[in-house]
Amino acid sequence: MHHISRSFSKAGWRVGFLSAPIGVPHLLGAGGDASERCASSRMGGSRDPDSAVWHFVPFAPLPWGVSPIFARRSYVALAWLSARPGIRRALRGAGLLQPDFACADHFLHEGLLKAADPRISAFRRADNAAGFPGALSDFSQREADFARRSDLTIVTNCNSAQELAEKGVPHTLLVENGLLLDRFRTQRPSPTEYASDGRPVIVFVGAADARLDHGAILRAVSARSHYLWTFIGPFEGEFARRLQGAGALLPGPIPHDRLAGYLQHARVGIVPFSQTNATNLIRQVSSLKVFEYAASGLPIVGTRGCLYPNDLPVPLAICDSEQQFIDAIDRFVVAGRPAPPSIDAFDRYDWPQRLRPLFDWLGPRLDG
Template sequence: MNIMFASHTYMGSPFVVGSHHLSREMEKLGHSVIHVSTPLSLFHLLKWKDRDIQARFRILQGKKVDTSAVVNSVPMSLLPWEIAGPIFKKTQKNWMLPAIKKVMREHEMASVDLLLIDQPRFVGLEKLVSPKVTIYRPTDIYSKMTGDASIATAERTLMSVVDGLVSTSGPVLSELQEYNPAVPTLLLENGVEYEHFSAPAEEPEDLKSIPSPRAVYVGALDERLDLKGLKLLAKEKPNVSLVIIGPVNEETKRDFSEFANVYFLGAKKYATVPAYLQHSDVALLPLSNHAANAGRSPMKLYEYAAAGLPVVVTETPELLRRQERFLHFYRDSAELPDQVEAALSAKQDRLAIREMARSHAWESKVNTLLDFIDKLQVKIG
């Protein structure tokens, strides 16, 4: 098939997301894949100091940042969504859409068999490329995550035209299904690049001097993270080294400066993350009460597990539903330190934890997705 992903995150970003993995797996199966991410516009030049903006412009200019055969496209549009969104809400015309036909011609894709939209800001793309099958694949409750009313309008419109809804969590599925209960659905949680995270890796140099036991967190430090719980962990368990991997600002560093057992190692390349996990003792997924967290399907969950780590995580309806035996739940920030201690004391079999993660490999996920699409094609005729 000729497949197009319309994603919120460009390939080569510090964050590797589900659309990247699914694109690569589909390409391995022999499909032609174009991965298009949120367009740039001339207005983005006003934010040129942002390294993320610079990286996206380099891809736009043709610099290859990924070894995959998947086409990685960051196209240009007339307006950014901040301007185009309110216009769409009033007129149903999306001025953020790029000249996608040009992208297709450049990469010799005459038509699109399957369009998968992860980014609701691409609403209307299905009209431009006329795919045989269109799937909306939301990975979060975007309207609550962004607080943008235009996103809710975009999702409502998408749900009126797509052939199927594939959601990464139960709460997201329920939220979107209300717009059009007749649309066929598939609940397909985010997966893991199993071999990447489970293959033995040497201990990183900047980890060697950090005492064990090590509790590791990998990811963004934003309002969706339970920073209060992390501070309590650092304070109440001084014997536990808290290793935080991800982009961090100076303000957050200052907030934790009183704790000698907290180590900010900064952002790490995806290729090196397994080594940090494998040489830690417990993984953390501490979520705040932010509305968007209820619908999250964190890829870190099974990445941690594939590295053999038990995971201490905040209770959410979605994660409780999964009943994974390697998860240690806590309800509020005050419970995090004791749950970390309990997870460390349990001394779970790391090999057994890895085996629990194996069934969530992306290879399995893409086969399930393609089976769902095959059934839709039969139904559509």
């Protein structure tokens, strides 16, 4: 949603971005970015000088992690009711109360839309929330209810549209995932972690969630210790400790303006989703990281199950087993980096292009 917000701003909209709320665990210091997010909440929001997007982190005692009790309908409704005055006060101060358009990407965040009171509300379904560990048995129904209450439901792929149609949400707008291409147009310096190591870099960007095959990843890292396996994102807990113990590099979340350097100087980008667990989650994934790898000139090795573009201008190996996955990485490392495609070949994946169907949908409704 950060990328979409920036693209709306670039198109001339006055934009506010409200992140997922902080809760009591964040106030107690839980989470790698707790102090930064709590500071943003106390400030009442701030405007990014580069994108002109106003950013605010609200406080709401909502479920954080696996919290079944606090994810119940009645509790979530009370949590948003208590948070609404503070959110409306911040939006009013920024001149963003009652906007023309507001979008949330999770049904648990519908309270943000109600607080904003927009002319047009939208639900962007980027993931299957009901499929993640800790989801309650009614999550699927609650998600469909939210979609029906919204003026517009946005999906990122046809599999997601099909599932919503089966739940009684027949009308959706397809807006495929993309990337902010400007961040990949210039060559960035190599990270110091790479330069001081010297091994070929195998890189992953994303979260260590239930969709990844943790066991297969650990076995690959151990089997190919002559590669520098780099996992960029919020990796914490036992899985992170085991990766580090096997010699992997975990730099944590990397700011978007520095991410290109970590990708441009790697050798292979990987998409190591599980082929046995969370299959319904994965079949609805159209991964942003694939576009970022490709725009950096990386060959890509992924597991079968998620959706890959069929016209990427870089080599792509889709694998059916752990051994195929490792063998494909080996082949790409031995072959060396391919000649990078022209960055103009990625224009069709740029977020302003991807968002055209949404802008076209909004235009006549706002003009009227």
